[in-house]
Amino acid sequence: MAEHKVTASFRDPSGFVFIRNGELYRQVNQSYKPDYDLLNQSGLYEELAAAGLLIPHREVSAAPTDKALAYKVLSPERVGFISYAYEWSFSQLKDAALLTLDLQKRALARGMWLKDASSSNIQFHNGRPILIDSLSFETYPEGQPWTAYRQFCQHFLAPLALMALVDVRLGQLLRNQIDGIDLDLCSRLLPGSTRLNSGLLVHIHAHASAQKRYAGRSTATAAARGGMGKTALLGLVDHLERTVAKLHWQPAGSAWGNYYSETNYSNVAETHKAELVENYLKKTKPRTVWDMGANNGLYSRIASRLGAFTLSQDYDPAAVEQNYLQVKADQETSLLPLLVDLANPSAASGWANQERLTLVQRGTPDALMALALVHHLAIGNNLPLAHIAEFLASLAPWLVIEFVPKSDSQVQRLLAARKDIFDDYTLDGFAKAFGRKFKIEGQADIAESERTLFLLKRK
Amino acid sequence: MKNETINALLAGVLALPLTAEQPYLDPGSGSFILQIIIASLAAVSYAFRQQLGRLVKFFRRSKDDKEQ
Numbered sequence: 001m002a003e004h005k006v007t008a009s010f011r012d013p014s015g016f017v018f019i020r021n022g023e024l025y026r027q028v029n030q031s032y033k034p035d036y037d038l039l040n041q042s043g044l045y046e047e048l049a050a051a052g053l054l055i056p057h058r059e060v061s062a063a064p065t066d067k068a069l070a071y072k073v074l075s076p077e078r079v080g081f082i083s084y085a086y087e088w089s090f091s092q093l094k095d096a097a098l099l100t101l102d103l104q105k106r107a108l109a110r111g112m113w114l115k116d117a118s119s120s121n122i123q124f125h126n127g128r129p130i131l132i133d134s135l136s137f138e139t140y141p142e143g144q145p146w147t148a149y150r151q152f153c154q155h156f157l158a159p160l161a162l163m164a165l166v167d168v169r170l171g172q173l174l175r176n177q178i179d180g181i182d183l184d185l186c187s188r189l190l191p192g193s194t195r196l197n198s199g200l201l202v203h204i205h206a207h208a209s210a211q212k213r214y215a216g217r218s219t220a221t222a223a224a225r226g227g228m229g230k231t232a233l234l235g236l237v238d239h240l241e242r243t244v245a246k247l248h249w250q251p252a253g254s255a256w257g258n259y260y261s262e263t264n265y266s267n268v269a270e271t272h273k274a275e276l277v278e279n280y281l282k283k284t285k286p287r288t289v290w291d292m293g294a295n296n297g298l299y300s301r302i303a304s305r306l307g308a309f310t311l312s313q314d315y316d317p318a319a320v321e322q323n324y325l326q327v328k329a330d331q332e333t334s335l336l337p338l339l340v341d342l343a344n345p346s347a348a349s350g351w352a353n354q355e356r357l358t359l360v361q362r363g364t365p366d367a368l369m370a371l372a373l374v375h376h377l378a379i380g381n382n383l384p385l386a387h388i389a390e391f392l393a394s395l396a397p398w399l400v401i402e403f404v405p406k407s408d409s410q411v412q413r414l415l416a417a418r419k420d421i422f423d424d425y426t427l428d429g430f431a432k433a434f435g436r437k438f439k440i441e442g443q444a445d446i447a448e449s450e451r452t453l454f455l456l457k458r459k
Numbered sequence: 460m461k462n463e464t465i466n467a468l469l470a471g472v473l474a475l476p477l478t479a480e481q482p483y484l485d486p487g488s489g490s491f492i493l494q495i496i497i498a499s500l501a502a503v504s505y506a507f508r509q510q511l512g513r514l515v516k517f518f519r520r521s522k523d524d525k526e527q
Contacts, residue, residue, distance in 0.1 A: 011484075012481070012482055012483055115482060115483070115484065116484050122474060122524050144496055145486070145490075145491045145494035145498075146485070146494065147482040147484055147486040148485075148487060149486065149490050149494055150487040150490035151484060153490075202493075202497060205491070206489060206493060209489075210489035210490065210492055210493040211487055211488075211489035211490065212489065213489060214488040214489040214492050215487075215488065215489065216488065217488040217492075218488065227495050227498070228494055228495055228498040229498070231502040231506055232494075232497075232498035232499065232501045232502035232505070233501075234503045234505050235498075235500075235501030235502050235503075235504055235505030235506075236494060236497070236498075238499060238501075238504075238505050238508070239504070239505075322460075328488075338471055355498060
């Protein structure tokens with residue numbers, strides 16, 4: 001029987017996640033029994049699951065993996081793809097933050113609270129953020145300050161403030177600081193004027209100072225009976241909510257955010273390309289598609305409309321933001337926009353390099369789309385075509401890929417200020433390099449353009 | 460002077476015992492203390508906003524009733 005604990009699930013002694021024969025389970029430990037029972041008896045589970053704010057689960061009779069500790073075994077509904085905060089656009093992180101605060105308020109109304117506020121407890125499911133950790137709630141200890149306050153500020157408020165007020169790319173600090181951005185660092189990076197913002201003054205600047213000043217003091221003496229009443233706690237949550245809600249990011253002049261309005265090909269070419277992509281996808285009947293270099297998801301939506309769960313990946317924060325806002329506006333359920341640089345995909349990190357997994361460890365797509373991408377990798381990143389073919393072949397059995405020749409103005413832009421050392425970058429060179437790993441199942445010139453679309457099957 | 464006042468306040472806070480079970484997550488001493496310092500302000504502000512919200516709701520309802 002194939003069974004293993006999920007490597008990221010070890011911090012909280014209330015339980016853990018394990019996989020047995022491909023099925024995902026969550027063991028609830030005896031130590032969590034009173035809280036688990038209250039979650040159900042208070043009506044909180046029912047309320048949150050019905051509102052789509054907490055992943056639904058069933059109690060099952062499957063054997064626990066650690067019998068000595070076990071109280072219950074749950075079978076949670078699975079999300080399409082596990083993503084991390086550093087792969088989210090600004091609004092994705094903001095929505096995850098607001099969800100966390102909403103959960104805290106709803107829990108307090110039923111005599112519980114969130115004992116942790118990690119961004120990794122939130123995932124995108126059916127187009128919306130959702131809490132996936134059913135063991136995050138515990139009985140509200142009247143009078144106590146919020147134990148997850150620091151974690152909330154580090155995981156959500158600090159990156160959002162830096163992204164909105166300094167540079168959106170600072171969200172990438174989360175790749176290194178997986179328990180959230182240190183508040184003293186955030187305080188130093190934010191402009192001095194943010195001290196005039198009461199939310200940032202208290203929750204970032206004063207918070208960072210308090211951490212420095214009282215480092216090493218015991219909370220056993222710091223916290224007090226009646227030290228922080230429920231009204232004060234609700235006030236804190238309300239203040240955090242208003243602080244987060246006021247943070248906005250407007251993409252200003254990004255290289256590819258307006259790609260489809262600045263494209264160098266005609267409507268005829270665009271329509272023809274869309275038709276070809278649809279036909280090729282229909283031939284492969286994929287359940288999961290990864291669109292690499294998806295921009296704002298225009299072509300990803302062909303895959304999702306055909307019923308495939310589609311990861312719509314791009315390295316441009318503006319494009320991913322635009323893509324996510326469309327998912328929200330249209331209430332799309334099978335498309336997940338993610339910030340991914342294919343030339344440097346998310347690496348493994350955390351304890352034993354197993355807390356955060358690499359991009360490719362987290363899914364096995366049936367088909368890939370790589371449209372208007374190969375020139376960025378081959379010319380923009382000096383990647384040999386053979387290396388690109390090898391990597392893409394390692395990911396999925398099917399590949400819909402577009403070849404953009406050197407004569408195309410987009411490629412000319414990439415070559416404008418550099419020596420052309422790419423002698424193999426031709427249609428023949430492309431077919432030869434990819435021919436080693438794939439069999440050509442389809443090839444078509446895109447009307448009114450010099451581009452060619454291929455359907456490739458892994459050998 | 461300001462620092463002395465804060466320190467005096469904290470001396471009181473720090474002397475009080477923790478009664479609840481210890482959390483599995485380190486809440487951070489500074490994060491705990493900051494919350495306690497801002498607690499009364501947060502409570503007053505929250506209660507005021509709640510009352511204001513109720514008042515606005517009440518007047519809106521009266522206005523709607525009149526219009527109907």
